[in-house]
Amino acid sequence: MPEGPEIRRAADRLAEAVVGERLVSAWFAFPGLKRFEKRLAGCVVESIAPHGKALLTRFDNGWTLYSHNQLYGVWRITDAGQRSDTGRSLRVALETERKAILLYSASDVAMWRTDELHAHPFLSRLGPDVLDSTLDEAAVAARLLDPRFAGRSLGGLLLDQGFLAGMGNYLRSEVLFAARLLPQRRPRDLQASELAALARELLSVPRHSYATRGIEHAGGMRADYLTDTPDAFRFLVFDREGEPCPACGTQIQRQQNGSRRLYLCPRCQR
Secondary structure (H helix, E strand, C coil): CCCHHHHHHHHHHHHHHHCCCECCEEEECCHHHCCHHHHHCCCEEEEEEEECCEEEEEECCCEEEEEECCCCCEEEEEECCCCCCCCCCEEEEEECCCEEEEEECCCEEEEEEHHHHHHCCCHHHCCCECCCCCCCHHHHHHHHCCCCCCCCCHHHHCCCCCCCECCCHHHHHHHHHHHCCCCCCCHHHCCHHHHHHHHHHHHHHHHHHHHCCCCCCCCCCCHHHCCCCCCCCCCCCCCCCCCECCCCCCECEEEEECCEEEEECCCCCC
16 A cells, blocks of 8 residues: 555645646546535635545535545546546546546545544544654654553554554654664653654654655555655665665564564664
C-alpha cells in the first residue's frame, strides 16, 4: 500500500489538474452516490489533500469526497472526455473543461458534509498527519509518551495510524534505522536522547521521502512513484536483507514484525 509521501504526491498531481476549476460533470459507480452527480456539476474543486492514507476532495458547496485507495485503488489524470486504457473498474470520474480525474478499483468512497468530517469513522481515529507542516518534534515526543502509546513496542506502534497517520512499512524500517533503535523497544523505556532522535526521524524521514519526490523501487511497489532526482529518497535498510549496512558494514537482517517485513542493522540499532 502506498504510504504518506506517495499519497501526498498523488494529491499534489490531482490538485494541479483540477483545483480551482469548475466541474462540468461528476460520475459515481456506486448507487448510493448517484444523487451527488447533479449536486457536484457546476461546483468548484476547492482542494485535494490527504490525511494519512485517505484523500479528501473538497467542493465549494460544503461537501467533501472521501476516498481511500486501500491496496488496489488508483487515481488517474486524463484530458477532459478521455478515459484511461485499463482493465480496472472506474469508480469515480470528476471532469472539468480541461481535465478529468478518475478513481479506479477503490471501494472505500463516500461523500460527507465538510463540517462533519471529524465524525467520519476512519478519520476520527487517525493521529496527526506525519507530513503536516505544523507538527513538530515536541508534539511527536509528547505523543510517544502518551499513556496510549508509551508501553507499546515501536515495531507495532509505527504502523498504527492512530499514532501518526501516513506512516507505513518502508518508513517504519527507515525511521528505526535512522534513530538507531530496535523494534522491540518501547517509548517509555527510551533515554531522553533516544526519544528526541526518534521524534526527529519520525518527521524527517517521511518529509525527505516526500520532498525529494521518490522512493527506490522495491518488490511490489509501483514504478510510477520513482524519480531520477539525484538526492531522491533511497532505502538504507528496507528490502536490503544480506547487504552491508551503510553505516557499519554489518549484514542487514529481515524480520517479521506484526505480520509485515521489517529490516534492520543488528549492530547499529539498540
